[in-house]
Amino acid sequence: MSRVAVTGVGMTRFGKSNDSLKTLLLKASRQALIDAGRPKVDAIIVGNFMGGPLAQQEILGSILVTELGLGHIPSMKTEGACASGGIAFRQAYQLLKAGAYKTVLVVGGEKMTHIQTNHVISAVNHAMDNSSMESKTGLTFPGYFGVVANRYMYEYGATKSHLAMVAFKNRNYARQNPLSQFQAATSLEEILSARMITDPLGLFDCSPISDGAAAVVVQNVAREGVEVIASGQASGTPIMQEVDDLTRIPATEEAAKQAYSQAAMEPNDVDVLELHDCFSMTEIIAIEELGFFERGTGFEAVEKGLTNHGGDIPVNTSGGLLSKGHPIGATGIAQIVQIVEQLRGTAPNQVEHARVGMAQNLGGTGAYSLVHLFKKEGA
Amino acid sequence: MSRVAVTGVGMTRFGKSNDSLKTLLLKASRQALIDAGRPKVDAIIVGNFMGGPLAQQEILGSILVTELGLGHIPSMKTEGACASGGIAFRQAYQLLKAGAYKTVLVVGGEKMTHIQTNHVISAVNHAMDNSSMESKTGLTFPGYFGVVANRYMYEYGATKSHLAMVAFKNRNYARQNPLSQFQAATSLEEILSARMITDPLGLFDCSPISDGAAAVVVQNVAREGVEVIASGQASGTPIMQEVDDLTRIPATEEAAKQAYSQAAMEPNDVDVLELHDCFSMTEIIAIEELGFFERGTGFEAVEKGLTNHGGDIPVNTSGGLLSKGHPIGATGIAQIVQIVEQLRGTAPNQVEHARVGMAQNLGGTGAYSLVHLFKKEGA
Numbered sequence: 156m157s158r159v160a161v162t163g164v165g166m167t168r169f170g171k172s173n174d175s176l177k178t179l180l181l182k183a184s185r186q187a188l189i190d191a192g193r194p195k196v197d198a199i200i201v202g203n204f205m206g207g208p209l210a211q212q213e214i215l216g217s218i219l220v221t222e223l224g225l226g227h228i229p230s231m232k233t234e235g236a237c238a239s240g241g242i243a244f245r246q247a248y249q250l251l252k253a254g255a256y257k258t259v260l261v262v263g264g265e266k267m268t269h270i271q272t273n274h275v276i277s278a279v280n281h282a283m284d285n286s287s288m289e290s291k292t293g294l295t296f297p298g299y300f301g302v303v304a305n306r307y308m309y310e311y312g313a314t315k316s317h318l319a320m321v322a323f324k325n326r327n328y329a330r331q332n333p334l335s336q337f338q339a340a341t342s343l344e345e346i347l348s349a350r351m352i353t354d355p356l357g358l359f360d361c362s363p364i365s366d367g368a369a370a371v372v373v374q375n376v377a378r379e380g381v382e383v384i385a386s387g388q389a390s391g392t393p394i395m396q397e398v399d400d401l402t403r404i405p406a407t408e409e410a411a412k413q414a415y416s417q418a419a420m421e422p423n424d425v426d427v428l429e430l431h432d433c434f435s436m437t438e439i440i441a442i443e444e445l446g447f448f449e450r451g452t453g454f455e456a457v458e459k460g461l462t463n464h465g466g467d468i469p470v471n472t473s474g475g476l477l478s479k480g481h482p483i484g485a486t487g488i489a490q491i492v493q494i495v496e497q498l499r500g501t502a503p504n505q506v507e508h509a510r511v512g513m514a515q516n517l518g519g520t521g522a523y524s525l526v527h528l529f530k531k532e533g534a
Numbered sequence: 535m536s537r538v539a540v541t542g543v544g545m546t547r548f549g550k551s552n553d554s555l556k557t558l559l560l561k562a563s564r565q566a567l568i569d570a571g572r573p574k575v576d577a578i579i580v581g582n583f584m585g586g587p588l589a590q591q592e593i594l595g596s597i598l599v600t601e602l603g604l605g606h607i608p609s610m611k612t613e614g615a616c617a618s619g620g621i622a623f624r625q626a627y628q629l630l631k632a633g634a635y636k637t638v639l640v641v642g643g644e645k646m647t648h649i650q651t652n653h654v655i656s657a658v659n660h661a662m663d664n665s666s667m668e669s670k671t672g673l674t675f676p677g678y679f680g681v682v683a684n685r686y687m688y689e690y691g692a693t694k695s696h697l698a699m700v701a702f703k704n705r706n707y708a709r710q711n712p713l714s715q716f717q718a719a720t721s722l723e724e725i726l727s728a729r730m731i732t733d734p735l736g737l738f739d740c741s742p743i744s745d746g747a748a749a750v751v752v753q754n755v756a757r758e759g760v761e762v763i764a765s766g767q768a769s770g771t772p773i774m775q776e777v778d779d780l781t782r783i784p785a786t787e788e789a790a791k792q793a794y795s796q797a798a799m800e801p802n803d804v805d806v807l808e809l810h811d812c813f814s815m816t817e818i819i820a821i822e823e824l825g826f827f828e829r830g831t832g833f834e835a836v837e838k839g840l841t842n843h844g845g846d847i848p849v850n851t852s853g854g855l856l857s858k859g860h861p862i863g864a865t866g867i868a869q870i871v872q873i874v875e876q877l878r879g880t881a882p883n884q885v886e887h888a889r890v891g892m893a894q895n896l897g898g899t900g901a902y903s904l905v906h907l908f909k910k911e912g913a
Contacts, residue, residue: 253632
């Protein structure tokens, strides 16, 4: 089994862009290839969710192969809703680990802001099981996670203020990240009094509609680079009525268990964490499922500042989905870009002495979860 | 490196179905799992192209994991237009070869007949590069391959009769396949006088709009099963204006080269072939690119009956895309189902003494091509 490392990263600014999906993917890809020293690429894997309905564009793999002038190398797209990027990265990792390729370009992207919001919401809902009654009666993602937040607050005594603290932290990080979608200062008061989306989730508790792309070059031939030391992936039910406990996302717990086991590590070994905060509530659940805090205590950890820079485990120093933005197919790769930058020592909101980083990417309401662990070069 | 074999196959009837995409995928999956003796499954890979725009359904991997009661095993969808199924199979093969999993369920499907034809055509066109001028001016897939057919006839002296011979052969095979979409007898005269789609391609020269699913169980732990002995994949330009020679599909030649090299075989070693006859013209080009006949002579081979049962290389004994049907994501897997049945000795239009089989799956106008080789158990 080979040593697999990320040797190049690239990312467009997230937010509203005039670029097409193809152009966004190309920009991030070219940056990553230059950053990696322009290696010979053996395959391209693209993470994307809604290229068909929103951009009228599939076959993204072969479009990139052609446009980048890479001859006839194999390529494909992977889809797992908001985990499409993480899934693409995992395929590259597994195939490189096995020696099937030497260098893989992994790129994720989405183009969302050019379409009417109701069409975007319809397309995002393709990430539910549409044969289920809840989907037919109009459940949306904010609707789902609003219910989750109400249940969590009821079970454990958290309040809307705890949700706001997550959004506030991530916005403050995003202000230092030149590629993030939202860079304006805010306050807990503004967050708490913002327009309600689905009670108790207000505007700042929900990740935005975004354009953007992110790319990484992954290799098994380089001695340098940020090493990938574990890859966990699990599935879970996409149907609300089948969920045993709404305050839990078992696929995340399972993916983390796999990753810790592969790396022979535990939460305490992780120095910096990017996780899937599609909603503020989801961040609190994720820090529990990933083993950083006991079940039902994540909100207290947030209140104590333990997920801040300087705390036990700095979370979403990129700004997270909430404020960096959430161009869906890009998200899983963008998280890895931030972790790689952290372990290189060049990240926005750099965590000092960061040696081990984790990226966790969620798809659907809990349909997919991926956990990857990374180690600083030479660490 | 492990021995990888197909140990179970399943397939719904192709054509117009009242089942949802989810139900079609489940039916084929359950058949394949039963056929394989209900092994413990480690991962699911789904090939699908238009689940979003046509069925409003993505996250097919996790839906199947949940519905089949497989706990939290990893899953995903792969997309490469009409090669989505072949790409899904290749991922399973590569990961099993490397020992990453022991048993993978690969299932492909599409639901197309419930939607107005113009919407289907729009969605199929997501398999072109929509930033290109040709796409903006209204090029469709029948339009593309109509131009190809005209050029081929001009260059090599083929006629519409040669195209009709391909369609006639495949219909005759489909009549023996209980799962095929079209089972009515036809004649060369009927084919030649049928409604024109894009000159010179008439109705019988074009694959239909279909619903359906196909599944295979692939394992690296079984001593039995039909062995997968090679997997080739290549990309090509999706833009007509960038194609050097319209009578060629270089990705197919390259994928075949890889497969022959891996298996240390040549065309002469192959006893039975399923290839991607999205149009009758495409079959003639494919038998040339795969090395069975010299460039520009495929149409003569068809005329001589060399691609018939009993000829040098029986092609599309399932009925092919033209008459078995073409539910896009299912096609790459359905081809493999037919080859496995041929090598088991249980296929419709069984080829006697078939030892080695090939399946070739195309995506877009030449954006992706995959070639897999299979060997009879014990051969």
